Amino acid sequence: MSREFNIDKIFREVADKHEEAYDPQDWNVLQGHLKANGLQAQPSVLTQVMRYIVKIISTAAVVYMMPASNQLNNTATPSAVDSKTITTQAAEHLTGSAKPLTHPNPDHLAQNNHTLTKNTHERKKETDKKILKSKKITQHKSKHQIVNKQKGSNVTPHKKRTPLQLNTPNKKARGFVKKTSKPLVTKQKQNIIKQTNINTKDDRLAKNTGNKNSGVVKKKTIISQSLYQVSKLSPIQQLDTLDNTTYRHSKHLAPHIDSISLHTHQTVLQAYHDNWTWVQRPRNTFQRVGRWLGISRKRRIPTPNKAKQVNAKFMAVDDSLKTDKPSKRKKKMATIRKVNQNKSLNLGAPTLRLNKLLSRLFFDKPNPTVAKSRINSLPKPAVYPIREAQLGFVYPLSTNGVDAHKYSNKLSINALIGSAAALDGLEFAGFGNIEKDYVKGAQFAGFFNTAGSHVQGLQAAGFFNNAGGALAGAQLAGFFNLAGVTNRSASRLAHKPTMNIQAAGFGNLNFNGSLNFQAAGFFNIGRQIDGFQGAGFLNISKEVNGFQASGFVGVCEKIHGAQISGFMNVADQVEGLQMAGLLNIAHKVKGSQIGFINIADSLTHGVPIGFLSIIKNGYRKFEIWGSESLHSNIGYKIGVRKFYNIFAVGAQFLPDKFRWGLGYGIGTIRNINAKSNFNFEAMVYHINENKFWEENLRVLNQVKFLYGREFSNGMSLQIGPTFNILVSQDTPESNVLASELPPYHFFDSTINGINLKLWGGLHLGLRF
Amino acid sequence: MNKKTQEAKILKGCRAGKARYQQMLYELYYGKMFSVCLRYSRSREEAKDVLHEGYMKVFSGIGNYKGDGSLEGWIRRIMVNTAINHYHKNKKLKDTFSIEDEYDEVAEHGHLTEEDVIQQMAYDDLLNVIRTLPPAYQTVFSLYAIEGYNHREIAEMLHISEGTSKSNLAKARKKLQKQVQELLSQKAHFQNV
Structure with missing residues (x-):
């Protein structure tokens, strides 16, 4: 018996306890992103310069003042053949035999490490004796040979610095052998060869285990110093010291020595x-600098690790397909194919991307939060010297003269056109007012007002008004109002204004900030409306909190309130009411839609009222049912559970007659409990008798009271009484006075050739 | 008190866009937030992407944080929302991989209590288990069980119906139940050996 755990609790507690370890590398990555998006303040120039200096000094210190930068570092290596021959020849000299003491190929050596160490150990005693006898000769000879070899290969190891390259153990070992063989005696070299053998093995171990960084520098200094000291001594002394220290403690030193070749x-x-x-x-040098x-x-170029990860991502699918059993693989391929097929099928379906469209219209950044942060950091508006009053005709002919555009006025009266830097009061002009920067106060002109930056106050003109930046106040014009269109950057105002109004005879444009009232004879385009937006033809806005009314089309991304249009409404998110003469389209509705046709992706807290409501996650069912008059019916119910539309076709089969009806209706479902519900439906049929279409009046009205029982697979059984009214006209040409659709009735009367029949019936249907 | 003043200091620095304070904030919540992101993603790399995207949002919107509610909660919410966005973005791609459930018979564990299980399970185990679920189940389960959202909120976030959310959760629980028991039996096996 396996016990059921409370899975939620387990996972919650484990997850709560856990914290991931911090990886400082990640901060560097994020910092790069932040800098790219301008979310991080740049340090001042001085600190930057200081940082560069510190960086250079520290780098130089690390690279060149390291104790490791002694002779060992110049690892110029002659070709592999050279070093090999030198080694073998030197070894032959030492032992005096044709057999090489050690195998010259370090790679091979590393593999046969154990046996070699044994060999060298045994032979060491022999060679010691021999060396004592023929010390000087071997020294001379070996030195001589080495020099010759070097000349032959035209390599000057000391001066040439190798380009940066990966140190394979092979090269390292070679370089090491070459280097040390010069100042030291061959005997010593032999020892070192042995050590390098150990090293190479240790290198591999270190690489495998991955810990090669710890304490490297320290070890290296110790070893290199000891070697350096050794190299200063006379050859014999060197021999002794090496024998006594390095060799004797080779076990002890082995882990340290690896650092010589590695680092x-x-x-x-x-x-x-x-x-x-x-x-x-x-x-090259430039890159390094x-x-x-x-x-x-x-x-x-990504690091090998990163590349591997990326590769692994792409290969994961492939691998899974390869490693799976054939049957499983088939299944997977099938699912992939299926998805691809569906994709091509979906191409035709229109998708509403209103927010993208509107964002493009209002030039919004894809990430609004970033944009906000930039706006906040804008410089403060300029301050101009203020003149108490100004009188003028046109620009240069005024009390401020040629410099009029440098001053801000408190009171300005112009016969034709007034020009100033800004306005801090009241301004009148016969034709127009031009302010280079902001307006604080009121402007009146016969034809136009224009301000370069924001407007706080009132702009009234006979033809058009333009506020470059945001509008805080009112704009009234006979034809056209513009706000926040020409100067987008100066958008934010210091404080939130109380009431913003735009009113024009033809059109209003507001791209910046919010408005409380926007009204125009033809069209309105407003970014955010907190109040009312009304136009004779078209309304477009990004967000409306309140009421949007248009004569023809209303477009809005977010509505809190109502959107009413004469023809159609388009919205992304609606909270409240969407009402149109013909068509309502929305993505997400919290509330109701009223229109001839309603289309929404989701609708909650309300009903879609109209002839046809297509709600994506609403109620959609087929029903097959039978009744006493129309024997078999099929219908499609679409809408939401609270309110749905019914389209139905029904037929009556009698031995001598055939009748069929085309019907439309509305219905609602009320849940009694989880399994059962109550259904109320009202339907209207047009009945045709014995022919395809009956021109005369034959209307069947039905009211149904149904009890529904729902099953787990989405099907439900409906049963209940119906109440029917049939209104039919006499059709003398087909010898029928009135319709005899119902098999029985409890009321029948004919007035002026119009027959009325009432009866009760039964409905039995299955929905799926 | 000390913690609060420190937090205020960090917030002030972050609002000014200073790198040092941003790093401090980053380090402060790195562990917790990364573990949150891991729960909603299929791999470590993906989780890191989500984490960084979330932090970008945090740093760009730090001015909007008014100090009501804990800072950690605020950041966590951003992370979850970012992860959900990520989920929506990758939904199509992810749906192509379906995971067949092939579980062996689970050993008997009648005597274990939940506390025992909690002690035995490491976070990595949890992640491994949770990632075997299809992405939709994974997300719903994480949101409901660990983050504590209710079904209505989840349905709204993921653009699914409440019923779907409920059924996903139930199926996820069922699968996880099996997986956890299997995991424990494996562990017990190793311990015995």
């Missing part, structure tokens, strides 16, 4: 770069 000049640099997330190696200064381009 050369380049690897230190490499490690340093790794720490600074510079993974790609600089190719660029790195130091931090001005080089971002790296494009």
Whole structure:
């Protein structure tokens, strides 16, 4: 018996307890994003310069003042063949035999590490004796040979610095052998060869386990110093010291020695770069300098690790397909194919992308929060010297003269056109007013008013008004109002205004801030309306809290309140009412839709009232039912549970007659409990008798009271009484006085050739 | 008190866009938020993407945080919403991979209590288990069980119906139940060996 756990509790507690470990690398990544999006303040120039200097000094210190930067670092290597021959020849000299003491190929050595160490250990005693005998000769000879070899290969190891390259253990070992073989005696070399063998193995171990960074520098200094000291001594002394110290403590030193070969000049640099997330190696001096200064381009080549991860992502699908059983693979492929097929089928379906469209119209950034933060950091508006009063005719002919556009006026009266930097009071003009910057106060003109930046107060003109920035106050014009269109950057006002109004005979445009009232004879375009937006033809806005009324079309992204149009409404999100003469389209409705046709993706807290309501996650059912008069019916019910439309076709089969009816109706479902419900439906049929279409009046009105029983698979059984009224006209040409659709009736009367029949019936249907 | 003043300091610095304070905030909630993101994603890389996207939102909208409610809760909400957005974006792609349930017989664990299970399970185990679910189940379960949203909120967030949310949760629970027991039996097996 397996026990049921409270899975929720388990997962919640485990999740609550857990915290991921911090990875400092991530901050660097995020910081890059932040800088790219302008969310991080730039440090001041001085600190930047200081940082560069510190960076350069620290880099230089790390790279060049490391104790490791002794002779060992110049790892110029002659070709592999050279080092091999040298090693073998030197070894032959030592032992005096044709057999090489050690195998020259370090790779091979590493593999046969154990046996080799044993060999060298045994042979060491022999060689010791021999060396004591022929010390000087071997020294001379070996030195001589090495020098010759070098000349032959034209390599000057000391001066040439190798380009940065990965240190394979092979090269390391070679370089090491070459280097040390010069100042030291061959005997010593032999020891070191042995050590390098150990090293190479240790390297691998270290690489495998992944811990190679810890305490590297310290170890290295110790070892290199000891070696350096050794190299200063005379050859014999060197021999002794090496024998006594290095060799004797080779076990002890082994883990340290690996650092010599591993951490050369380049690897230190490499490690340093790794720490600074510079993974790609600089190719030349310029790049390196660029790195130091931090001005080089971002790296494009991903680190091997990252590349692997990305690759793995793409390969995951492939692998899963490969590794699966054939049957499973087929299934998966089928699902993928299915999805692809569906995609192509879906192409025809229109999708509402109103928010994208409107964002484009109002030039909104895709991420509004970013835009806001930029707006907040805008500089404060300029301040102009204020003149108490100004009188003028046109621009240069005024009391302010040629410099009129440098002053702000408290009172300004112009016969034709007034021009000023700004307005801090009241202004009148016969034709027009022009302010370069803001307006605070009221402007009156016969034809036009225009302000470069925001307007706080009133603009009234016979033809048009323009506020460059945001509007806080009112704009009244005979024809046209503009606000926030020409100067988008100066958008925010210091404080929230109380009442914003735009009214014009033809059109209003407001791209900035919010409005409380916008009215125009033809069209309105407003960004945000907190109040009323009314136009004779068209309304477009991003957000309406209140009421939007238009004569023909209303478009809005978010509505809290009502949207009413003569022809059609388009909205993304509606909270409240959407009402149109013909068509309502919305994505998400919280409330009601009233119109001839209603279309919505989701509708809650309300009903769609109209001839046809297509609600994506609403109620859609077919029903097959039978009744006493129309024997078999099929109908489609579409809408929401609270209110749905019914389209139905029914037929009556009699031996001598055939009748059929086309019907439309409305219905509602009320839940009694989870399984059962109560249904009320009202339907109207047009009945045709013995022919395809009957021109005369034959209307069957039905009211149904149904009890429904729902099953788990979405089907439900409906049963209940119906009340019927049949209104029919005499049709003398077909020898029928009135319709005899019902098999029985309890009321029958004919007045002026119009027959009325009443009866009760039964409905039995299945919905699916 | 000390914690509060520190938080206020960080907030002030972040509003000014100072890198140092941003880093402090980042480090402060990194662990918790990353673990949140991990729950809603299929891989570590994806979770990191979500985390960074969320933090971008945090830093850009830090001015909107008025100090009512805890800062952690605020950030967590942003992270969850970001993860949900991410889920919507990748929905089509993810739906192509369906996971067949092939579970072996589960060993008997009549005597275990929930506390035992909680102690035995590590977060990585949890993630592994939860990621075997289809993405929709994973998201619904995380939202309901761990974050504590109700079905109506979940339905609104994911653009699904409440019924779907409920059924997803039930199926997810069922599968997880099996998985957890299987996991425990495996662990017990290893311990015995």
